[in-house]
Amino acid sequence: xxxxxxxxxxxxxxxxxxxxxxxxxxxxxxxxxxxxxxxxxxxxxxxxxxxxxxxxxxxxxxxxxxxxxxxxxxxxxxxxxxxxxxxxxxxxxxxxxxxxxxxxxxxxxxxxxxxxxxxxxxxxxxxxxxxxxxxxxxxxxxxxxxxxxxxxxxxxxxxxxxxxxxxxxxxxxxxxxxxxxxxxxxxxxxxxxxxx
Amino acid sequence: xxxxxxxxxxxxxxxxxxxxxxxxxxxxxxxxxxxxxxxxxxxxxxxxxxxxxxxxxxxxxxxxxxxxxxxxxxxxxxxxxxxxxxxxxxxxxxxxxxxxxxxxxxxxxxxxxxxxxxxxxxxxxxxxxxxxxxxxxxxxxxxxxxxxxxxxxxxxxxxxxxxxxxxxxxxxxxxxxxxxxxxxxxxxxxxxxxxxxxxxxxx
Numbered sequence: 001x002x003x004x005x006x007x008x009x010x011x012x013x014x015x016x017x018x019x020x021x022x023x024x025x026x027x028x029x030x031x032x033x034x035x036x037x038x039x040x041x042x043x044x045x046x047x048x049x050x051x052x053x054x055x056x057x058x059x060x061x062x063x064x065x066x067x068x069x070x071x072x073x074x075x076x077x078x079x080x081x082x083x084x085x086x087x088x089x090x091x092x093x094x095x096x097x098x099x100x101x102x103x104x105x106x107x108x109x110x111x112x113x114x115x116x117x118x119x120x121x122x123x124x125x126x127x128x129x130x131x132x133x134x135x136x137x138x139x140x141x142x143x144x145x146x147x148x149x150x151x152x153x154x155x156x157x158x159x160x161x162x163x164x165x166x167x168x169x170x171x172x173x174x175x176x177x178x179x180x181x182x183x184x185x186x187x188x189x190x191x192x193x194x195x196x
Numbered sequence: 197x198x199x200x201x202x203x204x205x206x207x208x209x210x211x212x213x214x215x216x217x218x219x220x221x222x223x224x225x226x227x228x229x230x231x232x233x234x235x236x237x238x239x240x241x242x243x244x245x246x247x248x249x250x251x252x253x254x255x256x257x258x259x260x261x262x263x264x265x266x267x268x269x270x271x272x273x274x275x276x277x278x279x280x281x282x283x284x285x286x287x288x289x290x291x292x293x294x295x296x297x298x299x300x301x302x303x304x305x306x307x308x309x310x311x312x313x314x315x316x317x318x319x320x321x322x323x324x325x326x327x328x329x330x331x332x333x334x335x336x337x338x339x340x341x342x343x344x345x346x347x348x349x350x351x352x353x354x355x356x357x358x359x360x361x362x363x364x365x366x367x368x369x370x371x372x373x374x375x376x377x378x379x380x381x382x383x384x385x386x387x388x389x390x391x392x393x394x395x396x397x398x399x
Contacts, residue, residue: 003375003378003379004382005375005378005379005381005382006374006375006378008378008382009363009378009381009382043389043393044385044389047357047385047388047389047392048357050338050392050395051338051353051354051357051358051388052357052358054334054335054338055239055243055358058239058242058243059242059248060235060238060239061234061235061238061239061252061255062248062252063252064231064234064235067230067234067252067255067256068227068230068231068234070256071227071230071256071259071260071263072223072227074256074260075223075226075260075263076223078260078264
C-alpha cells in the first residue's frame with residue numbers, strides 16, 4: 001500500500017485510474033486533510049507555472065566563457081599540483097643520526113666479517129683438514145726455515161693420528177757446517193741425520 | 197531564457213562520449229559538458245541560494261568536484277543526473293554551513309493573517325492584488341517563499357517543477373528513496389502554496 005504522499009503525486013500527475021482517482025479525491029476531501037481536490041489541482045498547476053515563470057526571469061549565468069576558462073585554469077592547476085608528486089620519485093630524506101650510525105655499523109660489520117673469513121681461511125681451516133691428507137705443515141716449515149742457517153735445509157712435518165704422533169722431517173742438515181753448531185753451542189755434537 | 201527540463205534522449209549518447217573522453221583526460225570534452233549544462237545548473241543553484249555570485253561560485257565548485265570524481269562515474273545514471281547530484285549537494289552543504297534559516301526573512305503582510313493551508317480562497321488582507329502585481333515584489337515574494345523551505349525541500353521542488361526531473365531522477369540526485377522525494381515534495385508544495393496563495397491565484 002502506497003503512502004498518502006505517493007498517491008497524492010500519482011493523482012496530481014494523472015497516473016491513477018479513474019476509480020483510484022475518485023477514491024483518492026474522497027480521501028483528500030475528508031478529514032484530516034480537508035482539501036478540495038479541484039482547487040488543489042488548479043493551485044498546484046498555478047504554483048508550478050509561477051515557479052517556472054520566475055525561473056525563466058532569473059538572470060542567465062554571467063560571464064559564461066570566463067566560467068569555463070576559470071574552471072580549466074583550476075583543473076590545470078590541480079593537475080600541476082598532483083603530477084610532480086606522481087612523476088618524480090620522492091626525494092630521499094637527509095640522513096639522520098640513526099641512519100648514519102647504522103651505516104657505520106654496517107661497514108664495521110662487513111670489515112669484521114671479512115677479517116673473520118680471512119682468519120678462518122688462514123689459520124682455522126688448514127687445521128680442520130684431515131691431517132692424513134696434509135703432507136706438510138707449511139707454518140712449521142716456515143718457522144724452521146727462518147731458524148736454519150742455510151736455505152739448503154728444509155723441514156717437513158706430518159702427523160700420524162693412529163700413533164698420536166707428529167713427525168718432523170729435516171733434510172739437508174749435511175750442508176750445515178760443523179763450525180756453525182760449534183759457535184752457537186759448543187756442547188752440541190754434530191749429528192748425522194736427520195730424524196727426530 | 198533558461199533552458200530547463202531534462203535533455204533530449206539523443207543527448208545522453210553524446211554525453212557518454214564526452215564523459216569517456218573526459219575520463220581519458222580530455223579537458224576539452226569536459227569543457228563541452230560544462231558549456232552544455234552550466235546554465236541549467238546555475239539557474240537551479242541560483243534559485244537555491246538567491247545570490248548571483250554565490251550561485252556562480254557554487255556551480256564552479258560543483259563542476260570542479262565533478263571533474264575530480266569523474267573516474268567514479270560508471271554510467272549507471274545519466275551524466276545529467278550525476279552532475280545535478282553533485283551540484284545540488286554542494287549547494288545544500290553550503291546552505292547548511294551558512295545556516296541560512298528562512299525564518300525571519302519573509303516579511304509579508306498577508307502571512308500575518310495566518311492563512312489556513314487548506315483554505316480555497318484568498319483571505320482578505322491589507323495588500324491589494326495590484327500591489328502584488330508590482331514588478332519587483334513578485335520575484336522577491338517567490339524568492340522569500342523558496343528561502344523558507346529547508347535545503348532538502350527546496351532542492352526537490354526546484355528539481356521537479358523547474359528542471360522537470362522524474363521522481364526516480366530526483367531520488368538519485370538528492371540520494372534518497374522515491375518515497376522520501378514524494379514526501380518532501382508534498383510538504384514543499386503545501387508550504388509554498390500557503391505562502392504564495394494570494395499570488396498564484398491571481399496569475
